[in-house]
Amino acid sequence: MAPVRDPRPVVISGPSGVGKGTLYKLLFQRYPDTFTLSVSHTTRGPRPGEQDGVDYHYVTKEAFTELKAKDGFLESAQFGDNFYGTSKATIEEQTAKGKTVVLDIEVEGVKQIRASGFPARYVFIAPPSEEELEKRLRGRGTEKEASILKRLDQAKVELEYSKIPGIHDRIIVNDDLEKAYKELEEFVFAEPKASA
Numbered sequence: 001m002a003p004v005r006d007p008r009p010v011v012i013s014g015p016s017g018v019g020k021g022t023l024y025k026l027l028f029q030r031y032p033d034t035f036t037l038s039v040s041h042t043t044r045g046p047r048p049g050e051q052d053g054v055d056y057h058y059v060t061k062e063a064f065t066e067l068k069a070k071d072g073f074l075e076s077a078q079f080g081d082n083f084y085g086t087s088k089a090t091i092e093e094q095t096a097k098g099k100t101v102v103l104d105i106e107v108e109g110v111k112q113i114r115a116s117g118f119p120a121r122y123v124f125i126a127p128p129s130e131e132e133l134e135k136r137l138r139g140r141g142t143e144k145e146a147s148i149l150k151r152l153d154q155a156k157v158e159l160e161y162s163k164i165p166g167i168h169d170r171i172i173v174n175d176d177l178e179k180a181y182k183e184l185e186e187f188v189f190a191e192p193k194a195s196a
């Protein structure tokens, strides 16, 4: 098992359909004991087949609000009636077990983590083009038309944000999958920079 030399969690962002999940799942497959995906808190109920502590930490609205008031979340968001968040304690526990935590986060979450000053490293996965992104989203076959259009709109916001210098430590264009994967692998195993 190749050791990760930089203990900071890896924050992966990028537009929906760009291939983030595909890329980090490859990393998990090839290094099963090294990485772990951050488990978020949510106030929504578990769906059939989902497991507490594996898919999410399922909590009540009261518990969520209390943790948020105590500054317990690295980032949090509301979708519909439900709250979602990444707890600092969860990341610290997973890191203490010797795992490198991977966070799959949308742009608002990236801004919040940046603002919190929590040590992390940031990688953005970019599509080769907006046309290719649309093709992948449609090709995946998981989304209805309205959802595809919403995701493409959001993609424009994410791509604009990624152009601001200094936000991400690395931008990887996911054109050829194996090539993009190699770049991700190289990034996660890199020596920490002296300034980091």
Ligand SMILES: Nc1ncnc2c1ncn2[C@@H]1O[C@H](COP(=O)(O)OP(=O)(O)OP(=O)(O)O)[C@@H](O)[C@H]1O
Residues within 6 Å of the ligand: 014, 015, 016, 017, 018, 019, 020, 021, 022, 023, 136, 137, 139, 140, 174, 175, 176, 177, 178, 180
């Ligand atoms: N380099 C690539 N070339 C071609 N197709 C790809 C490439 N990478 C991923 N794909 C395909 O693009 C689709 C979207 O990938 P994936 O589900 O990993 O995206 P995602 O960024 O995790 O999306 P979301 O944020 O919505 O979960 C999948 O069908 C995947 O197989």
